[in-house]
Amino acid sequence: MTQDVKQQIKDYIMAEFLPGESPDELTDTTPLISGGILDSIATLKLVMFIEETWSVAFAPHEVDKENLDTLESIMRLLGRKKPELTR
Amino acid sequence: MNSTIATDRVPASRSVEERGRIGFGDFCIAAAQLVVVLLLLRQFEIESKVFVQLAGVAFAGFAIHSFLPLRWRLPFFAALSLASLPLVLGLLNGIWLIAIGFVLIGICHLPLAAYLRVLLLVGAGALLASQRAGLLPAPWPEAIWPILGSMFMFRLIVYFYDLGHDTAPVSRAQSVGYFFMLPNACFPLFPVVDFKTWRRSHYSEDAYVTYQKGIDWIVRGVIHLILYRYIYYHVALPPSEVTGPAELSQYLVSNFLLYLRVSGLFHLIVGLLHLYGFNLPETHNRYLLASSFTDFWRRINIYWKDFMQKVFYFPAVFALKRFGTTRAVIGATMFVFVLTWFLHSYQWFWLRGRWLFVPQDILFWSVLGVLVVLNSLYEIKHGRKRRLGKPTWSWRGFCLLVAKTYATFLFMCVLWSFWTAESVHDWLGLWSALRGRYSIDALLYPALALAVIALGSLPQTARPADAARARARERAVTIASMVALVVVSIEAVHTRLGPDVATLAHSLRSAHLSRLDNAKLERGYYEGLLSVDRFNSQLWEVYAKQPANWMKIESAGLKRFVSGFEQVELIPSVALSTPHGTVSINRWGMRDQDYAPTRPPKTLRAAVLGPSSVMGWGVGDGATFEALLEERLNKEPVTQAVERVELLNFGIPGYQPPQQLAAFDRALRLEANSVIYVATGRELTRSAAYLAEALHKRLPIPLRLQSIAERAGARPGADEAALAKLLQPHSGAILAAVYAEIGGRAKAHGMSALWVFLPQVRAGSWQEETQQSVTLAAAAGFAVLDLSDVYAGHDPASVRLAEWDDHPNANGHRLVADRLYKEFAAQPDKLLPPTPIR
Numbered sequence: 001m002t003q004d005v006k007q008q009i010k011d012y013i014m015a016e017f018l019p020g021e022s023p024d025e026l027t028d029t030t031p032l033i034s035g036g037i038l039d040s041i042a043t044l045k046l047v048m049f050i051e052e053t054w055s056v057a058f059a060p061h062e063v064d065k066e067n068l069d070t071l072e073s074i075m076r077l078l079g080r081k082k083p084e085l086t087r
Numbered sequence: 088m089n090s091t092i093a094t095d096r097v098p099a100s101r102s103v104e105e106r107g108r109i110g111f112g113d114f115c116i117a118a119a120q121l122v123v124v125l126l127l128l129r130q131f132e133i134e135s136k137v138f139v140q141l142a143g144v145a146f147a148g149f150a151i152h153s154f155l156p157l158r159w160r161l162p163f164f165a166a167l168s169l170a171s172l173p174l175v176l177g178l179l180n181g182i183w184l185i186a187i188g189f190v191l192i193g194i195c196h197l198p199l200a201a202y203l204r205v206l207l208l209v210g211a212g213a214l215l216a217s218q219r220a221g222l223l224p225a226p227w228p229e230a231i232w233p234i235l236g237s238m239f240m241f242r243l244i245v246y247f248y249d250l251g252h253d254t255a256p257v258s259r260a261q262s263v264g265y266f267f268m269l270p271n272a273c274f275p276l277f278p279v280v281d282f283k284t285w286r287r288s289h290y291s292e293d294a295y296v297t298y299q300k301g302i303d304w305i306v307r308g309v310i311h312l313i314l315y316r317y318i319y320y321h322v323a324l325p326p327s328e329v330t331g332p333a334e335l336s337q338y339l340v341s342n343f344l345l346y347l348r349v350s351g352l353f354h355l356i357v358g359l360l361h362l363y364g365f366n367l368p369e370t371h372n373r374y375l376l377a378s379s380f381t382d383f384w385r386r387i388n389i390y391w392k393d394f395m396q397k398v399f400y401f402p403a404v405f406a407l408k409r410f411g412t413t414r415a416v417i418g419a420t421m422f423v424f425v426l427t428w429f430l431h432s433y434q435w436f437w438l439r440g441r442w443l444f445v446p447q448d449i450l451f452w453s454v455l456g457v458l459v460v461l462n463s464l465y466e467i468k469h470g471r472k473r474r475l476g477k478p479t480w481s482w483r484g485f486c487l488l489v490a491k492t493y494a495t496f497l498f499m500c501v502l503w504s505f506w507t508a509e510s511v512h513d514w515l516g517l518w519s520a521l522r523g524r525y526s527i528d529a530l531l532y533p534a535l536a537l538a539v540i541a542l543g544s545l546p547q548t549a550r551p552a553d554a555a556r557a558r559a560r561e562r563a564v565t566i567a568s569m570v571a572l573v574v575v576s577i578e579a580v581h582t583r584l585g586p587d588v589a590t591l592a593h594s595l596r597s598a599h600l601s602r603l604d605n606a607k608l609e610r611g612y613y614e615g616l617l618s619v620d621r622f623n624s625q626l627w628e629v630y631a632k633q634p635a636n637w638m639k640i641e642s643a644g645l646k647r648f649v650s651g652f653e654q655v656e657l658i659p660s661v662a663l664s665t666p667h668g669t670v671s672i673n674r675w676g677m678r679d680q681d682y683a684p685t686r687p688p689k690t691l692r693a694a695v696l697g698p699s700s701v702m703g704w705g706v707g708d709g710a711t712f713e714a715l716l717e718e719r720l721n722k723e724p725v726t727q728a729v730e731r732v733e734l735l736n737f738g739i740p741g742y743q744p745p746q747q748l749a750a751f752d753r754a755l756r757l758e759a760n761s762v763i764y765v766a767t768g769r770e771l772t773r774s775a776a777y778l779a780e781a782l783h784k785r786l787p788i789p790l791r792l793q794s795i796a797e798r799a800g801a802r803p804g805a806d807e808a809a810l811a812k813l814l815q816p817h818s819g820a821i822l823a824a825v826y827a828e829i830g831g832r833a834k835a836h837g838m839s840a841l842w843v844f845l846p847q848v849r850a851g852s853w854q855e856e857t858q859q860s861v862t863l864a865a866a867a868g869f870a871v872l873d874l875s876d877v878y879a880g881h882d883p884a885s886v887r888l889a890e891w892d893d894h895p896n897a898n899g900h901r902l903v904a905d906r907l908y909k910e911f912a913a914q915p916d917k918l919l920p921p922t923p924i925r
Binding site for chain 2: 021022030037
């Protein structure tokens with residue numbers, strides 16, 4: 001389940017923000033916000049994608065580097081919001 | 088813009104304890120660099136002597152801090168931050184600031200519902216705001232306001248926001264360290280450090296890596312500040328000197344580049360925080376290389392963008408997202424820009440004591456907001472290019488990037504010039520320069536900017552894969568830059584590099600107001616000085632110290648309008664109580680005792696003409712140099728040719744040389760047999776500017792000046808800025824006409840005519856025209872007395888009213904009176920008319 005969710009998020013990021021780039025370069029610890037891949041608009045798009053796909057709700061204060069800077073941190077946040085997604 | 092990602096990240100597995108350790112060798116390398124940094128700060132007098140002292144304390148603190156157990160480091164930083172306040176601001180000010188700060192922090196932690204704490208904070212803020220505005224008395228000194236404001240005006244918002252949302256407990260050391268952050272005592276302009284980022288960043292990276300990054304950033308900040316000084320002292324122009332396309336391009340580019348001061352200061356501040364383990368992100372990211380408006384917004388003042396994004400933008404988007412993502416983004420972006428404008432005004436209120444509501448400010452943020460929205464919409468639709476690995480390089484891609492970056496830069500230069508203009512009208516007046524003479528010089532600054540952008544857009548050399556080697560390379564660059572700057576700053580070195588280099592190096596080594604700001608400071612006595620409310624001028628820092636209720640000469644109610652060429656005069660028979668003493672105006676409209684309408688026999692009656700420093704703004708009745716001199720000349724006569732001396736003070740605040748023609752007419756009506764014309768600097772420029780103002784207002788112009796205006800093609804009623812540009816080349820002729828009129832008529836009336844040069848209390852642009860003025864005065868028949876060195880050897884602070892008001896104080900007037908007495912005692916003929924006084 002965890003791998004599926006992570007893969008879907010990764011696919012979304014690759015398709016939306018990194019078309020033409022090699023998926024191998026996007027690892028679990030690649031910095032997304034501090035690395036300039038996710039700006040405010042891209043971050044919002046990603047949040048809305050996650051909200052719609054897995055029916056989770058984000059609060060504005062959760063949209064930050066601590067929660068969304070890497071695939072790893074995104075999965076941690078999802079795990080807190082909907083534990084079944086990361087089992 | 089292409090984005091590539093950084094991969095040099097600390098292994099998460101290492102504990103904070105491990106990351107906080109530093110080897111002795113690494114410590115010695117860092118400490119040795121800090122010694123050079125301190126030398127660099129001292130050699131270039133970076134910011135202020137107090138800051139250099141504070142940096143010394145901070146670096147010494149770093150040495151202790153580095154070897155403390157990790158759990159003691161934050162309390163140590165907090166304690167040092169608190170201690171820095173009395174050190175910089177003085178004991179009393181420091182204690183007041185800490186006490187007020189503790190109350191505000193305490194309110195955030197009261198065991199009450201959040202909305203009640205918000206109400207209490209708003210109440211406390213309103214009380215402080217009333218005191219800041221001077222509506223209510225404050226028991227603490229005025230000096231603490233800018234620093235108190237800079238510590239709490241934004242950080243309190245972020246802190247309270249994080250208290251509500253961040254589950255990690257907040258320690259006392261964190262609270263104290265965050266608000267009273269060490270270098271803040273020296274910097275009213277301080278980046279909006281995010282509380283959550285600040286505490287999460289504490290030793291989030293290995294200690295030495297963090298310290299070295301801090302040193303790199305401090306040096307980078309110093310380089311920004313030195314570049315800024317070069318532009319501020321040598322390149323920036325006042326709008327009145329923008330007469331052709333070359334000057335216009337120089338003005339636009341240099342005006343925008345003055346922002347280097349903010350980026351320099353922020354690098355310095357955040358670099359210093361790194362020395363205490365705070366691995367904070369960059370405050371600016373090569374903002375001159377922004378390739379779009381959204382890119383510009385993301386790169387310049389990143390902390391501000393992050394603050395707005397966190398506290399206002401995301402909450403707004405979430406509140407609006409039911410209307411669709413695009414609409415939510417548009418609405419939230421516009422909301423953020425409106426708030427940015429408002430908070431900018433709010434910031435100036437705390438720093439300066441008054442709100443800033445000017446059209447160009449509103450328009451600037453509106454235009455930038457709309458552009459960022461349009462750019463965002465484009466990015467929502469088309470996306471923007473991002474890279475995971477090394478970007479592929481092509482000529483086409485490079486040229487496209489340079490073109491986009493250059494276009495963004497040029498547009499920002501124009502928009503910035505609008506923002507920093509004193510008025511929309513003044514800004515529109517700038518563009519008349521496009522009708523001037525075109526030459527190759529017009530391309531100089533645009534070409535330089537293009538070259539810098541092209542160089543900056545080249546792919547960066549690959550960072551070594553080994554992080555330690557990469558850091559060693561960066562450290563080598565930092566050390567080389569520091570050493571080179573220190574070496575060039577040594578007088579024995581730069582004087583060997585030729586007079587031009589020596590003069591340049593000398594000018595860059597000292598912090599002072601530029602020619603432009605000095606001129607503004609002089610004008611500040613007479614005008615509103617809107618442009619001081621901008622980052623582009625260093626003057627705001629001087630005015631930030633001015634008490635809100637400081638009595639200004641222009642609003643003191645001493646003058647009234649008249650319909651003639653002179654426009655204003657002092658109101659007769661008025662007495663005003665000022666903090667400096669009583670100012671009494673006699674029945675003849677002079678700041679003086681009463682005199683009979685006819686000159687008594689055997690009396691030397693000398694009319695003293697001049698501006699506010701002659702009138703004696705800043706001292707009480709009887710303490711002006713004119714009054715002191717008159718008293719002494721009668722007590723200790725310098726000549727037997729007269730029985731009595733009367734000095735009539737015709738000084739009027741704000742009077743420019745041409746207005747003295749009217750003052751001279753009044754002197755003749757009171758039978759003066761001597762005239763003392765007191766010049767205070769920039770006589771030529773001020774004469775031309777006043778004639779431009781008079782023509783613009785269609786005032787009746789004296790005949791001699793009318794003919795000069797006609798020669799210059801200056802027509803009554805035309806735009807003042809355009810008139811000033813037309814008349815400036817004729818400034819010598821205008822002043823010569825004024826002097827000739829006064830000197831000639833004095834001679835015709837059998838009067839003596841003396842021209843006295845009275846300097847300002849500190850060096851500045853007023854000195855530039857002294858020699859020409861002396862020559863013109865002598866040619867017009869005046870005896871000349873140059874008092875240029877009257878304040879020499881005295882600390883300016885001991886002879887002026889205040890840092891923001893250069894009028895001489897009682898001590899200054901005494902010095903002038905003593906000097907004049909000595910001059911007259913040595914050469915009494917300078918005062919006496921050619922024929923014996925009856």
